[in-house]
Amino acid sequence: MKKHLLAAAVLAALGTGSANALVISGGSFSNALETTEISQSGNLSLFDSTLGTLIGATLTLTGQDVMTITLTNNAAQAQLTSATGVVDLFFSSSLAALDLLLSAGNPIVSLTNPTGANNIPAGGSLVFGPLADSDSAVLNPAPAMFAQAGGGSFSISCQSLSGITIVGGGGNIASEQVTDAACGAGIEYEYEVNQTPEPASMALVGLGLLGLGVARRRKAA
Secondary structure, eight states, X not given: OHHHHHHHHHHHHHHTTOEEEEXXXXXXXXXXXXXXXXXXXXXXXXXXXXXXXXXXXXXXXXXXXXXXXXEEEOSSSOEEEEEEEEEEEEEEESSHHHXXXXXXXXXXXXXXXXXXXXXXXXXXXXXXXXXXXXXXXXXXXXXXXXXXXXXXXXXXXXXXXXXXXXXXXXXXXXXXXXXXXXXXXXXXXXXXXEOXXXXXXXXXXXXXXXHHHHHHHHHHO
């Protein structure tokens, strides 16, 4: 019974050095709206591997747009038509491994601005807007690509492709589009810190091991 109690004390003392999971931000950025096509970027922080062992990374990519669409009916009769403005955002990174991942998934954020179905009289025009949309994509890349002793930084960049798709109108609908768009990003890291056992815990381990040794000698005697 005493040996079992001593062994339990040793294990409890060693358990005080177990790892605890923590979350730290690597920063974020959000660019201002600009007239498309856009080419924007921002910097995020790498994880400082001296803080502990990186076990997870959550990268969030964001996009937003504001769009005004003008549809003109060039037919001799009224036309029923609908249009959808689209902004696709293509992301890249200065980290080679992350850039490969982003390239494989592009466009990562797609924004849409529908007008709905409308009757446009002959020779008439309709203006829709400002229409707005925003969206985000959450990625969990392999954490190893973000860990570096001393930390550092990396960049996230985005470019846009915008346009309008038109349904109906028999090919007689002309369109104009004015679009502003922007992108952003943020990252969080989850890591573990291996705590060093306190002196009191180490003393308890020593006493426990000593007790186990004494118990063995008595049994041998």
